[in-house]
Amino acid sequence: MFWKKYIWHKAAENETYLKLNRTGIGTIELNGKKICVLKQKNDWYGFAYHCPHAGAAMTESYIDLSGNIVCPLHGYKFSLKNGRSKSPEGFCLKVYPVELRKDGFYIGFEEKEK
């Protein structure tokens, strides 16, 4: 079995420090990258700030009834869990694991992403 290794970076003291927009998406700058964060039910998700199709700002995206994140520009849908899209081109939105720990809000970067 293949396990990804992550390096965890503290993004905020707690979730109240995240400034969420009207669609419930916040933006964090970490490790030189902008990352969107979103809470769905009791779980947090992290994903790339730019859409892999044509670079739209994913801060303006929304969640559809199936739980996919929908790009605001052309409407491509991506899984919040793995970033995969059902588009014929096979675009994949980069996703990041998020953990809310006792001492803060953390985002994981794959070990190779330094």
Ligand code: FES
């Ligand atoms: S820019 Fe996101 S679907 Fe085109």
